[in-house]
Every structure is written in structure tokens, then in C-alpha cells.
Amino acid sequence: MTRYADSSEVQVQNASVVSTLFVVAAPSGAGKSTLVNALLEREPAISLSVSHTTRPPRPGEQYGRHYYFVERAEFEREVAEGIFLEHAEVHGNLYGTSRDKVQGLLAQGRDVLLEIDWQGAAQIRKSKPDCVSVFILPPSRIELERRLRGRGSDAPEVIERRLRNSRGEIAHAHEFDYIIVNDRFEDALDELQAIVRAVRLRSSLQCRRHEALIAELLA
Ligand SMILES: Nc1nc2c(ncn2[C@@H]2O[C@H](COP(=O)(O)OP(=O)(O)O)[C@@H](O)[C@H]2O)c(=O)[nH]1
Numbered sequence: 667m668t669r670y671a672d673s674s675e676v677q678v679q680n681a682s683v684v685s686t687l688f689v690v691a692a693p694s695g696a697g698k699s700t701l702v703n704a705l706l707e708r709e710p711a712i713s714l715s716v717s718h719t720t721r722p723p724r725p726g727e728q729y730g731r732h733y734y735f736v737e738r739a740e741f742e743r744e745v746a747e748g749i750f751l752e753h754a755e756v757h758g759n760l761y762g763t764s765r766d767k768v769q770g771l772l773a774q775g776r777d778v779l780l781e782i783d784w785q786g787a788a789q790i791r792k793s794k795p796d797c798v799s800v801f802i803l804p805p806s807r808i809e810l811e812r813r814l815r816g817r818g819s820d821a822p823e824v825i826e827r828r829l830r831n832s833r834g835e836i837a838h839a840h841e842f843d844y845i846i847v848n849d850r851f852e853d854a855l856d857e858l859q860a861i862v863r864a865v866r867l868r869s870s871l872q873c874r875r876h877e878a879l880i881a882e883l884l885a
């Protein structure tokens with residue numbers, strides 16, 4: 667059985683399939699995307715879920731790679747159709763995670779990572795209580811602002827809004843299983859990878875992975 671063998675949602679194909687849903691959140695500019703991309707290079711067995719959003723693409727962002735960019739009316743239709751595992755309004759734009767894609771990957775035994783905000787994380791915790799959630803903090807407010815401005819991807823008013831909203835986001839950090847301070851990048855990346863590896867070694871997962879060996883050793 668997978669840990670997500672909620673029979674209404676997942677077709678369980680293989681009794682030895684075991685997968686983990688990771689959730690990573692942070693205030694805008696804390697370095698979440700940079701950290702997640704570097705983690706995926708080190709841990710290619712993790713699949714990143716590509717979200718749907720009504721936010722306009724930034725220069726260089728590609729449809730289907732960074733996001734599925736859609737109009738608000740289409741997004742609202744998709745909400746009504748129930749295609750999202752979670753969805754939320756963040757900084758004035760709508761964002762959502764496709765239920766089918768995530769369920770499909772988990773059912774195949776893939777670990778899946780969602781890069782979403784705290785509101786989405788709260789929804790995921792309700793439907794997938796076994797998820798593992800990580801909140802990324804910047805080392806200071808000054809550094810957060812420096813990174814947001816230095817990234818050069820957003821208009822000044824968009825940056826101001828994200829900075830204003832960061833307090834409300836950081837107030838939810840304690841709801842997460844782990845908190846990482848992204849000060850020195852390599853240290854933060856090592857910590858994120860350590861969390862992934864520790865989760866994989868959890869005894870509940872290992873028991874399922876090694877069910878046959880344990881049975882043989884007990885026989
Ligand atoms: N709830 C939810 N939040 C999302 C999703 N995709 C992205 N976000 C969050 O929306 C916020 C804004 O993302 P984005 O516009 O890419 O800006 P950035 O965080 O500054 O790079 C971030 O907190 C993202 O984690 C999603 O599918 N669901």
C-alpha cells in the first residue's frame with residue numbers, strides 16, 4: 667500500500683510502492699525556488715509539481731516548465747471542476763496544484779515536491795497528513811529585501827507587495843515540520859537534503875520497502 671492509498675483517490679498498483687509528499691514554502695525572495703532547483707539536481711528521483719497560476723509570466727519563464735499560466739476565468743472554472751488538490755490567492759494571483767498529476771506520481775512511487783504558500787500547505791496537511799513540510803526563512807528582513815530587488819524579476823510595486831505580505835507568511839512558519847534559515851546557500855541546501863534523506867530512512871517507510879526481506883528473516 668502507498669501511504670496515500672486513500673482508495674477514492676489513488677489506484678494502488680504495487681504493494682511495495684512508498685512515496686512521500688514534500689511541501690516547501692517561504693516568503694517571496696527567501697530563496698525557495700533556487701534551493702528547490704538545487705535539491706532536485708542532487709535528488710533527481712523527486713518530481714516537482716508544476717502549478718497553475720493566473721500570474722503573468724516573468725521574462726524567461728516557460729509554460730509547463732515554471733507554471734501553467736492561465737486566465738483567471740479558466741482558473742476559476744478549474745476550481746469549480748475540482749481539479750486542484752489545493753489552491754490559494756497569493757499576492758493578488760491565483761495558484762493551484764493539479765490533483766491528478768500529484769496523485770499519479772505518488773501512486774507510481776515517486777516522491778513529489780510542492781513549492782506552494784502557507785495556505786496551500788495548510789490544505790495539504792488536512793488531506794495528506796503524512797506530508798513533510800519545510801519553511802524557508804531569510805536571515806533578516808534587510809537581506810530578504812535585497813534578494814527580492816536583486817532578483818530583478820518584478821516591478822517595484824510587486825516587490826513592495828511581496829515584502830508587505832512576508833510578515834503574514836512568516837507568522838505561519840511554526841506550522842511546518844522543519845524550518846531552514848537560508849543564510850549561506852550551501853548550508854541551507856545541505857539541511858534540505860538532510861531532511862529528504864532522513865524521511866526516506868524513517869522506519870515506517872523502510873518496513874514497507876523491506877517487507878519481503880523482513881518476512882524472510884523472520885521465517
Ligand atoms: N497555494 C499555492 N501557492 C503556490 C503555488 N504555486 C506557487 N505558489 C506560491 O505563490 C507564491 C508566489 O509565487 P511566485 O509568483 O512564483 O513568486 P516567488 O515566490 O516570488 O518566486 C509563492 O509563495 C509560491 O510558493 C500553488 O500551486 N499553490
Ligand SMILES: Nc1ncnc2c1ncn2[C@@H]1O[C@H](COP(=O)(O)OP(=O)(O)O)[C@@H](O)[C@H]1O
Pocket residue numbers: 692693694695696697698699700701813814816817848849850851852854
Ligand atoms: N543563500 C542565498 N544567499 C544569497 N542570495 C540568495 C540565496 N538564496 C537565494 N538567493 C538569491 O535570492 C533571489 C531570490 O531567490 P528565489 O529562489 O527566486 O526566491 P523565492 O523562490 O523564495 O521567491 C535570487 O536572486 C537568488 O539567486
